[in-house]
Amino acid sequence: MGLIASAVLLLALFAYVFWPEENPFIQRARTRLDFLEERREAVMNNLRDLSFEFRAGKYPExxxxxxxxxxxxxxADILREMDTLQGGQFS
Known part of the structure; x- marks a missing residue:
């Protein structure tokens, strides 16, 4: 009897600890705004890298x-489109 109770308790504890909060098999639908936010971040990273490489002497002026x-x-185009999609709330 004690062995069965221990197994049930162990199983419940395992499920509690490792059960995902959200279903990992269902992905949230990505919007155009999500895409633009990722693209904006990539462009900003590219600007930062370009500046660093220029200061390192890898690019002519x-x-x-x-x-x-x-x-x-x-x-600027990305930010303009993001502003339009958000209804101009940052204007």
Whole structure:
């Protein structure tokens, strides 16, 4: 009797500790805003890396300026679209 009770208690404890809070097999539907947030983060990381590599001497100034302008325009486009999707709440 004690062995069965111990096994049930162990099983309940195991289920409590390792049971996921959310179903791991169901993914939340990704929105356009989610995609834009990820893209914005990637562009900002690229800007930071570009600046670091320029200071390290890996890029000539003209190439750096061209790349920086391109990334800044892309970031501005992303932020503009995010603002539009959020209803202009940050304006």
């Amino acid at each position: 003209q190439d750096y300026a061209t790349q920086r302008d391109m990334l800044e325009r892309e970031a």
